[in-house]
Amino acid sequence: MSAETPRTTPITVTAEQLAAVKYNSDGLVPAIAQDVDTREVLMMAWMNAESLAMTMREGRMVYWSRSRSELWRKGDTSGDRQFVREAWYDCDGDTLLFLVEQEGNGACHTGERSCFYRAFGGQ
């Protein structure tokens, strides 16, 4: 494997910022990934404290897979990695928002670019 590309940019998080994050009773917090260029919402998944720390350190989205109960370094298998450009937390500290550069075909395992590809109603 080659070394990480220059597209990974670690985010230096303060202790105060990390302390503001509130995890649910399973130790998880929802993380929204939004395309930094198109502003399309790509997906929502979950992070635990370890995957959040990895995300910041590596500058790549690392989730916690609830179905597999393991760390999910997005794109390690598919090649569709997500490089973090901005990271935000909300007023309650219980939801995270990441603006990412989406690599490859997209975020969704179905092959769609966004996981939100089905509309309610007649669209």
Place this chain on the structure above:
Amino acid sequence: MSAETPRTTPITVTAEQLAAVKYNSDGLVPAIAQDVDTREVLMMAWMNAESLAMTMREGRMVYWSRSRSELWRKGDTSGDRQFVREAWYDCDGDTLLFLVEQEGNGACHTGERSCFYRAFGGQ
């Protein structure tokens, strides 16, 4: 109170679409609200089946308040209503995305337009 403004547009949901929505063990599903014009992610909150049905019927965002354990018709108190323009569900059916017209000052109770007004790192 005056009648609903013309900005409310009900969304006619099919039984198949509703059946695709998966609720967690508390009967809730996360709902992301995104500004339909600026594409800014405004907030993430929760819906139960009743609030989702109300949201579709009224064309206005209705959440379930976990802290107050009650229906939360967004903007009834603040005036900052959210009118639904598009509604999407994700590949797993366990997260919803709404593109909304945000009324008033914004989505956040702090007075900020988006609840995601604090960045990790040095921004």
